[in-house]
Amino acid sequence: MASPLNSTGFSDALVILGAAGLVIPAFARAKISPVIGFILVGLLVGPSGLGALVPSYPWLYHITISDPHAIEPFAEFGIVLLLFSIGLELSFKRLWSMRRLVFGTGAAELIGSGLILGTGLHLLTDVAWTGSFALGIALALSSTALVLPIAGTSSPVGRTAFAMLLFEDLALVPIIFILGALGPMAAAGGWMGFARVGGGAILTVAILFVGGRFFLPKLFAQAARTKSPELFLAASLLVVIAASLATTAAGLSPIVGALIAGLLIAETNYHSEVEVMTAPFKGLALGVFLITVGMSVDLGAILANWGSYFLAIVGVVAIKALVTFGLLRLAGIRGGVAAETGMLMGSPSETTLIVLGAAGQAQLLAPGLASFWQTVTAIGLTITPLLALLGKRAAKRIERRQGDSPEASIPEEGPGTVVIGFGRVGRMVCDMLKVHGQPYVAVEADIDAVKAARADGYPVIFGDVVRPELVDRLNLGRARALILTMDDPVLSVALTRRVRGWVPDLTIIARARDTAHAAELYKAGASDAVPETLESSLQLAEAVLTDLGVAVGPVIVSIHEKRAELRQEIKAAADLEVAPRLIRARLSKD
Numbered sequence: 001m002a003s004p005l006n007s008t009g010f011s012d013a014l015v016i017l018g019a020a021g022l023v024i025p026a027f028a029r030a031k032i033s034p035v036i037g038f039i040l041v042g043l044l045v046g047p048s049g050l051g052a053l054v055p056s057y058p059w060l061y062h063i064t065i066s067d068p069h070a071i072e073p074f075a076e077f078g079i080v081l082l083l084f085s086i087g088l089e090l091s092f093k094r095l096w097s098m099r100r101l102v103f104g105t106g107a108a109e110l111i112g113s114g115l116i117l118g119t120g121l122h123l124l125t126d127v128a129w130t131g132s133f134a135l136g137i138a139l140a141l142s143s144t145a146l147v148l149p150i151a152g153t154s155s156p157v158g159r160t161a162f163a164m165l166l167f168e169d170l171a172l173v174p175i176i177f178i179l180g181a182l183g184p185m186a187a188a189g190g191w192m193g194f195a196r197v198g199g200g201a202i203l204t205v206a207i208l209f210v211g212g213r214f215f216l217p218k219l220f221a222q223a224a225r226t227k228s229p230e231l232f233l234a235a236s237l238l239v240v241i242a243a244s245l246a247t248t249a250a251g252l253s254p255i256v257g258a259l260i261a262g263l264l265i266a267e268t269n270y271h272s273e274v275e276v277m278t279a280p281f282k283g284l285a286l287g288v289f290l291i292t293v294g295m296s297v298d299l300g301a302i303l304a305n306w307g308s309y310f311l312a313i314v315g316v317v318a319i320k321a322l323v324t325f326g327l328l329r330l331a332g333i334r335g336g337v338a339a340e341t342g343m344l345m346g347s348p349s350e351t352t353l354i355v356l357g358a359a360g361q362a363q364l365l366a367p368g369l370a371s372f373w374q375t376v377t378a379i380g381l382t383i384t385p386l387l388a389l390l391g392k393r394a395a396k397r398i399e400r401r402q403g404d405s406p407e408a409s410i411p412e413e414g415p416g417t418v419v420i421g422f423g424r425v426g427r428m429v430c431d432m433l434k435v436h437g438q439p440y441v442a443v444e445a446d447i448d449a450v451k452a453a454r455a456d457g458y459p460v461i462f463g464d465v466v467r468p469e470l471v472d473r474l475n476l477g478r479a480r481a482l483i484l485t486m487d488d489p490v491l492s493v494a495l496t497r498r499v500r501g502w503v504p505d506l507t508i509i510a511r512a513r514d515t516a517h518a519a520e521l522y523k524a525g526a527s528d529a530v531p532e533t534l535e536s537s538l539q540l541a542e543a544v545l546t547d548l549g550v551a552v553g554p555v556i557v558s559i560h561e562k563r564a565e566l567r568q569e570i571k572a573a574a575d576l577e578v579a580p581r582l583i584r585a586r587l588s589k590d
Helices: 008-029 034-045 058-063 068-088 092-097 099-124 129-140 144-151 156-182 190-225 229-249 254-266 271-295 299-304 306-330 335-344 350-361 367-382 384-402 424-435 447-455 468-472 489-502 515-524 532-547 552-589
Strands: 417-420 440-444 460-462 481-484 507-512 528-531
Touching: 008 034, 008 271, 034 271, 034 367, 068 144, 068 229, 068 254, 068 271, 099 129, 099 156, 099 306, 129 306, 129 350, 129 367, 144 156, 144 271, 144 335, 144 350, 144 384, 156 254, 156 335, 156 350, 190 229, 190 254, 229 254, 229 271, 254 271, 271 367, 299 306, 299 367, 306 335, 306 367, 335 384, 350 367, 367 384, 417 424, 424 440, 440 447, 447 460, 468 489, 481 489, 489 507, 489 515, 507 515, 515 528, 515 532, 515 552, 528 532, 528 552, 532 552
Parallel strands: 417 440, 417 481, 440 460, 481 507, 507 528
Antiparallel strands: none
16 A cells, blocks of 8 residues: 555645745745745646656656646635635625626626627637637636735725626626537527526525525634634634535535625624634635646747737737726726726636636637637736736826826925825824924825825825935925935935935934934934834833823923933934044045
């Protein structure tokens, strides 16, 4: 009997776990999405990577995946858990608020992109209308498994993309049944079968919603009373699996059941705990899915026909991005968000592979044609993180072009005080300036924060101080003070040094993370640096003394004295490092 340690499944599991252990921390440290790391691992260990060298170098067997199809069920489970986690972040109220984007823009994007792609393929090739329709709809789908982990669901891009992706997930099952009915081998009663399955699916979803509203709070309450994390996790996975099995039995996709399960749990008091419990499983299973995507890319076939693949990918991405951008603009979404969402939604989806398989089974597509577009889909999934980067760059350019210029908001006689950064700290500073009648202008690089601040009446302009030309236009030579509140230590030191060189007499007050950062700011030329750790300690001491019954007046005086003493110590430490450099500079001049 063979040892389980020598089995193919055990070897593949070690490769996957090793990849997760290396890819996630390495790419997180480099501030790169682990999505692309897992796909590259799949390329490396797959049949067209190191796996092709196993016959010549048998030792490579232990660091490659021998049977790519064996891990596909785990990849599908990863997608199920991903949709479940998305459901946890939602609520029925939020879904209702998104109905216009889901059933309006989402439907228009899928149908419009599908019709344009299908018509183009029919005109450029000899594929029949039914086959072209199947291809167009398949390629119009976008990847939920990749887009949402990249964009999230709380950002404007993530919310917009999620609305359209939600419609695509709901439309997947009708698409598959319609393709079966259009196939030449479809039975005469295909539409009746479709109606029967549709009715059963609606009934199943209704039972899940009603039963979940009644049953889930009681289930999780019992699990919580046991105070056993293992039982709580088991209950969470049981709900996901049961809902997925129910929708699968009804003819729906299992991801629909997972999404419904997440939505139902999101309405309970236990959604935060469930989200924390299932997060590790979701990340690992999603990594397995991404590895299978990388393994499906045949490098040899791509190199042999790179021109055809290049044109196919560029055409699909361009059409989908333009259609999405145009529809979002018509829906009132601002240009930067529309551009970034369009690029992110440009590549095909993992569900594209499902639709292509259904079209092949219905004999709407020849096997060779289906294989070509499956490879195009795999490449498209692989480049999705790159499309996301291009979308962010395009969004920044559009937002800068549409945002107010600094000259339009800063008076010629001077801006008074310039506050760079309008987050939590910057808003508080501006509030206090306003209370005491001090004129000011704030600068913020997040366009959403700018729009929200303007709506509240704050004089905030859009701009990124990383660009030297923006700082040049702030008219700091006529300003009374510059306040730096952004939470970026490197940028705040660099900006302090740059401005101090231009405007030697300007008062520069900077937010510092700690005393070491404050010393760096003083060395760079800051008039005052306020360490967050120092201020929190002083506030704590003030609260303790007043609660102990010490008079408020003496407490405030002692706090001010202590603050001044500590600042002098920080400045002295900074001067001790600066003085030797100044002496060496003078000696070199002499």
